[in-house]
Amino acid sequence: MITTVTLNAAIDKTYTVSSFEMNRVLRIGEMIAVAGGKGVNVARVVHTLGEPVTAAGFAAGFNGQFIRQSLDEEGIGHDFIEVPGESRLCLTVLDTQNGTQTELLEPGPRIPPPSLEELKSRIASLAAASTHVCFSGSLPAGCPADLYAELIRLTRLAGAEAVLDASGDALAAGLEARPLLIKPNEHEIERLLGRAASSDEDLAGCIRELMGRGIRHVIVSLGGRGALAGSGGRLRRVQLPPVAAVNPVGSGDAMVAGMITAIRRGFSDADMVRFGAACGSANALHAQAGVVTMEEVERLHREIRVTDY
Template identity: 80%
Template structure:
């Protein structure tokens, strides 16, 4: 089983408008509202890929009830920790005329110490039944930057591999616990190592440094340019085919789900990142974040090239 942990779960609401302009009324032509947050997107894609998965983390209030109910409807197993307050709304506005996306992200509930203790026990329990635990997204208010490191250690002690997709202080602290895989973007890896990276050569050097610290898989997403991926000491360039993206939100989460699925299937290091990149691109073809089809993934997978850097 794969367990995903979303500490700041949300309702992801996507508005489609013909033209979105500031300081005026916009008529929404289409609306989607689904359970969201990075880890929930990972869980959704993993399930669509045929993997057994359980979504965990914090939920609160009426929005938390919506998140649980929505996952039930989708057939995604979940085991959340209920906290006071209200889970957040994350709004995405897709502008069809200009090809833009605008995001508005609420902060979410404040997490108390007793809720953190409950979550840690739950992560230990779920990790004991999982091959991989994916920790994704921002930390809610009340959570210390060291929380991911603590949870990664608990997961590993319970026998599971840990994957971390975070940023800022949470990512930096989380590295101390040596997750199996991290997926920063080019801006995040620069901040993480505290030095400029103005070229792919610089990024490759950053990846090598992180692998030397003990991180086996380091994948730096580069948007439409694909990715640079380090695995077991080697760096590879991942080139993806051009697509006509509908909504790129959640593509990084879909990439994580694809890579973890490939790891569970025992694929080669090159095919792990290749399959992940195919899932990320396939997600961008859908209006809803965290959705892929087998047909899209297989078609894109065939057109992705992975070469030594």
């Protein structure tokens, strides 16, 4: 089993409008509302790829009930801890005329200390039944910056591998526990190492440094330009075919889902990142985050190029 952990789960609501203009009354052309948060998106793609998965983390209030019900309807297993307050609502507004996307993200609930202790016990139990545990997204209020690091250590003690897709202080602290895989973008890796990375050569140096700290897979996403990927001391460039993107939100989560699935299935390092990139590109073809089809993934997997850097 793969476990995904979303500490700040959400309802992801996407509005499609013909033109998003300020200071106006806008009528929504199309609306989609689903369970969301980065780890939930990962779980949705893992489920589509055919691997057993459980989505875990915190959920609160009526929005938390919606999250659980939505996952039930999709056939995705879940094990959320109920906390006081209300899970957040995350809005994405897609402007079809101007080709823009605007995101409005609520902060979510504050996590009380007893719930943090319950989380540690729950993660240890889930990790014991999993091959991989994926920690994704921001830390809600009440969580210490080193929480991911502690959870990664608990995961390893239980016999599973940990993947971390976070940013800022949570990512920096989490690196100390040496997760199997991280996926920062260009800006996150600059903040992480405290220096500019204005060229691919700079980024390659950053990747080598992070691999030197004991992280086997370091994938730096470059948006439409693909990615630079380091695995086991070796660097590769990932080149994507052109796609008619509808909504890129969630593509990074889909990429993580694909890479975890590939590792679980014993793919080579090169094919692991190719499969992950195929899932990320497939996600961009849909308005809803965390949605791919096997047909799209298989087609893109054949078209993506991975070469030594």
